[in-house]
Amino acid sequence: MATNYVSSAAAQHHPRHGEVLLDVQGLVKHFPINQGVVFKRRVGAVQAVDGVNFQLRRGETLGVVGESGCGKSTLARLLMRLETPTRGKAILEGRDIYSLNGSELRRLRRNVQMVMQDPYTSLNPRMTVGDIIGEPFEIHPDAAPRGDRRRRVQELLEVVGLNPEHINRYPHQFSGGQRQRIGIARALALRPQIIVCDEPVSALDVSIQAQVINLLEGLQAEFGLSYIFIAHDLSVVRHIADRVAVMYLGKIVEVGTETEIYERPTHPYTQALLSAVPVPDPRARNHREIIRLEGDVPSPANPPSGCHFRTRCWKAQDICATQEPKLTPRQADPHPVACHFAELRHPVR
Amino acid sequence: MSAPAKHHLLEVKDLFVEFRSRDGVTKVINGVSYHLDPGETLAVLGESGSGKSVTAQAIMGILDMPPAAIPSGQILYNGVDLLTLSEEKRREVRGKEISMIFQDALSALNPVFPVGWQIGEVLRKREGKSRAEARKRAIELMDLVKIPASKQRVGDYPHQFSGGMRQRVMIAMSLAQDPKVLIADEPTTALDVTVQAQIMDLLGDLRRDLNMGLILITHDLGVVADVADRIAVMYAGRIIEEAPVFDIYEAPAHPYTKGLLASIPRLDMRGQELATIKGLPPNLAKIPPGCPFHPRCPYAQPICREVVPAKHVLGPRYSACHFAQEVVTSGN
Numbered sequence: 001m002a003t004n005y006v007s008s009a010a011a012q013h014h015p016r017h018g019e020v021l022l023d024v025q026g027l028v029k030h031f032p033i034n035q036g037v038v039f040k041r042r043v044g045a046v047q048a049v050d051g052v053n054f055q056l057r058r059g060e061t062l063g064v065v066g067e068s069g070c071g072k073s074t075l076a077r078l079l080m081r082l083e084t085p086t087r088g089k090a091i092l093e094g095r096d097i098y099s100l101n102g103s104e105l106r107r108l109r110r111n112v113q114m115v116m117q118d119p120y121t122s123l124n125p126r127m128t129v130g131d132i133i134g135e136p137f138e139i140h141p142d143a144a145p146r147g148d149r150r151r152r153v154q155e156l157l158e159v160v161g162l163n164p165e166h167i168n169r170y171p172h173q174f175s176g177g178q179r180q181r182i183g184i185a186r187a188l189a190l191r192p193q194i195i196v197c198d199e200p201v202s203a204l205d206v207s208i209q210a211q212v213i214n215l216l217e218g219l220q221a222e223f224g225l226s227y228i229f230i231a232h233d234l235s236v237v238r239h240i241a242d243r244v245a246v247m248y249l250g251k252i253v254e255v256g257t258e259t260e261i262y263e264r265p266t267h268p269y270t271q272a273l274l275s276a277v278p279v280p281d282p283r284a285r286n287h288r289e290i291i292r293l294e295g296d297v298p299s300p301a302n303p304p305s306g307c308h309f310r311t312r313c314w315k316a317q318d319i320c321a322t323q324e325p326k327l328t329p330r331q332a333d334p335h336p337v338a339c340h341f342a343e344l345r346h347p348v349r
Numbered sequence: 350m351s352a353p354a355k356h357h358l359l360e361v362k363d364l365f366v367e368f369r370s371r372d373g374v375t376k377v378i379n380g381v382s383y384h385l386d387p388g389e390t391l392a393v394l395g396e397s398g399s400g401k402s403v404t405a406q407a408i409m410g411i412l413d414m415p416p417a418a419i420p421s422g423q424i425l426y427n428g429v430d431l432l433t434l435s436e437e438k439r440r441e442v443r444g445k446e447i448s449m450i451f452q453d454a455l456s457a458l459n460p461v462f463p464v465g466w467q468i469g470e471v472l473r474k475r476e477g478k479s480r481a482e483a484r485k486r487a488i489e490l491m492d493l494v495k496i497p498a499s500k501q502r503v504g505d506y507p508h509q510f511s512g513g514m515r516q517r518v519m520i521a522m523s524l525a526q527d528p529k530v531l532i533a534d535e536p537t538t539a540l541d542v543t544v545q546a547q548i549m550d551l552l553g554d555l556r557r558d559l560n561m562g563l564i565l566i567t568h569d570l571g572v573v574a575d576v577a578d579r580i581a582v583m584y585a586g587r588i589i590e591e592a593p594v595f596d597i598y599e600a601p602a603h604p605y606t607k608g609l610l611a612s613i614p615r616l617d618m619r620g621q622e623l624a625t626i627k628g629l630p631p632n633l634a635k636i637p638p639g640c641p642f643h644p645r646c647p648y649a650q651p652i653c654r655e656v657v658p659a660k661h662v663l664g665p666r667y668s669a670c671h672f673a674q675e676v677v678t679s680g681n
């Protein structure tokens with residue numbers, strides 16, 4: 001697995017034609033809400049992720065966007081197997097990652113690594129950078145022979161654009177952007193096929209954000225990585241993603257290529273989301289038609305019946321309350337969307 | 350505080366702020382000047398550590414002194430220098446004349462008191478209003494910031510509100526005494542885009558309806574483009590460029606602004622590689638000599654390492670760059 005690393009890079013120029021690496025089927029995660037001190041009764045469930053299906057191909061970037069509370073981060077944690085799903089499968093190399101245990105699981109885990117959001121809290125302040133990046137080798141000793149590790153860590157530092165001589169420094173000696181690079185180096189250490197990036201740039205300043213995005217894109221081209229790129233910033237996702245999934249209250253409401261989602265969105269929520277993104281150009285001020293959504297995202301513990309978005313949707317009809325729209329291709333545009341009244345709305349900006 | 354019309358509503362003049370600690374002196378603000386008129390929106394743009402929030406805290410008089418110190422400079426409100434006033438006098442300005450909202454509404458609100466109580470607190474404490482009067486006014490204020498069902502929700506606690514609603518509570522609180530200047534420090538950074546649009550709209554409407562001066566502190570070039578009249582860009586405790594909003598997006602006159610504009614991914618453009626500003630913002634304890642931006646600047650010449658650039662005035666705008674004219678004519 002580690003040796004075919006470079007050859008896999010060939011696929012990345014046509015990401016859509018790459019083989020399917022990860023196949024997520026009907027993933028559901030409900031967190032129980034308990035009441036009572038001595039006798040705990042289950043009184044409900046937070047339906048954080050509620051039936052998510054998608055495929056990730058080799059060398060592609062799948063962007064996952066949505067507002068806070070839509071289940072993006074729970075999805076990331078599920079894919080890392082930091083949470084056990086209530087239902088559903090995620091098939092990697094022909095095997096369901098939730099059915100594995102012990103050494104098999106450990107082997108599979110190498111293939112999926114994660115870059116966290118906050119570079120200030122995701123690095124242990126008492127470990128040197130060398131120890132942090134080398135820690136995966138402690139858990140997977142066969143990935144690098146003991147004597148070779150220091151050199152490997154230095155290589156990784158160089159790959160992410162840090163000075164290899166800084167191997168003995170501590171995280172506090174680095175700036176936010178540099179720390180995020182350390183987090184990326186750690187994720188790269190075991191040469192994974194998939195990296196789950198959970199809001200990797202949202203804590204960074206604009207000028208630094210661009211550096212990290214460019215780094216992620218460069219690494220993808222170099223190593224043929226697949227990314228699941230979770231973010232709330234739609235502009236960043238458009239920049240980096242090949243395909244985009246839009247989530248709302250635990251469900252994917254629309255999924256398609258970057259062009260389909262950004263140029264021809266058919267779900268009202270996607271349209272509203274896109275129209276609300278500020279454009280850094282004052283000349284656009286009076287030419288933009290912003291769809292203003294009323295109210296807030298409903299609680300995932302008690303989502304609306306039928307279509308989850310209907311309470312904030314201007315197109316809602318009776319059918320939306322009774323029948324949940326399926327995520328399938330609709331007449332308006334061939335990409336899958338979960339809306340009874342999907343239609344194109346021209347110039348979204 | 351009656352003043353002749355000549356004065357700006359608020360004017361910061363050549364302000365210096367430093368933090369004195371055992372490790373030495375960190376110069377956080379190095380000669381910042383800007384002004385604000387009624388009904389105007391000034392955006393102060395900068396990355397973390399550029400001094401944008403510290404300037405605001407100096408205006409509000411909420412800097413911890415020590416460790417902070419203001420060695421020189423003036424903050425004129427209607428022509429009166431706030432820095433020379435006694436703490437008692439400043440308290441009268443704070444809230445009543447100049448008010449502020451903060452980035453993180455959840456930590457700015459007290460979790461153990463109902464929101465109505467917190468909105469009305471200033472009225473009870475400062476204006477001697479009774480509980481009932483304060484509560485009534487709190488409901489009015491909640492209506493003003495468009496919190497639905499204000500009568501029912503006045504007794505709710507902050508955790509019962511969503512992020513956007515909490516920010517509205519903060520805004521209501523800051524408006525309780527009808528301030529003339531509202532300073533909003535990253536008011537939408539913690540919010541989702543759809544909610545962000547609602548809050549920015551609200552701030553814009555309030556500014557217009559109440560004819561307030563609004564200082565909007567942000568790092569987001571997108572948010573600013575929609576609402577600001579003028580933009581001041583800060584770097585290493587200085588304003589390096591100030592310009593009317595259209596001019597700055599059309600043709601930035603400082604290489605830093607130019608780099609910032611080029612480095613943001615845009616929704617309406619699918620770029621390949623993002624332009625970046627190389628290097629890191631300077632350590633404020635050792636700001637480089639000459640122009641503080643020179644180590645990262647593509648235009649840098651020997652002169653930039655030695656001479657701090659003066660303000661180059663170009664019509665309605667200025668830029669603190671030796672090559673301002675060249676930068677501005679090179680376009681965006």
